[in-house]
Amino acid sequence: MNEQPPKDQTMTSNLRMEQAFDAFDAINKTDPNLFSWQGKEWPREYFLAQVLTEWVLRLKPDAAEPLQLASRCQHIGRWHIPRGDYPEGRIGYLTWRKALAHHHADLASGILRGLAYEESVVERVQAIVLKRGIKQDADVQVMENALCLIFLQYQFESFRQENEDKIVGILQKSLLKMDDAGRQHALSLDYTPAGRAVVDQALAGL
Secondary structure (H helix, E strand, O other): OOOOOOHHHHHHHHHHHHHHHHHHHHHHOOOOOEEEEOOEEEEHHHHHHHHHHHHHHHHOOOOOHHHHHHHHHOOOOHHHOOHHHOOOOHHHHHHHHHHHHHHHHHHHHHHHHHOOOOHHHHHHHHHHHOOOOOOOOHHHHHHHHHHHHHHHHHHHHHHHHHOOOOHHHHHHHHHHHOOHHHHHHHHHOOOOHHHHHHHHHHHHOO
16 A cells, blocks of 8 residues: 655655755856856756756656656766866776766765765665666666766767767767667657767667
C-alpha cells in the first residue's frame, strides 16, 4: 500500500529542495564564464543547470528528489578546476574529469548536509552525480540522456563548426551513452540542415 506522506511533511520536503536549489544556483551564478543563448548571456553553469533540471523533468516527470537535486548540482562549480591544471592528452583529460566529478559531488554533499538531508539522500545524489551504474541505474541513465540532449540543443552547432573533421566520431560517443528513449528525443530537436546531416550520419554508424 502506497501511502501519501502527510501534507506538512511534503511541504517541508519541497521547501528544503528549493533551499538546496537556491544554494546550488548561488554558487553557479558566480561562474565567470558566460553562456550566450538567443541574444542573452548568463553565467555558464547557472544556465546549464537550469536547463538540465528542465530536461530531467521532461524525461522523467515523476523524478524522485535525489534525481532532481542531482540535476541542479551535476556540474556545480565546474570552473573551480580548470582543464589547464592537468596534462594534455586523453589520460590528462580523464584525470581532470574524475577530479571534477568528485568536486561536484563533494560540494553538493556539503550543501545537502548543511540543510539536514538524510545521509541516504546525500549518498544517492552522489551516486547520480558520479554516474555510478550507468546503463543499469535508471536515474543515472536519465541524467546521461539529459546531459547529451543539452549538448545537442544548446552547444552542438557551434561545436560542430569548430570540429568538423572529427564531429561524427565525437557525436557517436555521446549517442552511445544514451538509451533508445534518449536518442528518440535527440531526433526531435531542431538542427540546421548541416547539423541534422551530421546527426543522421552519426546514428547510421552506430
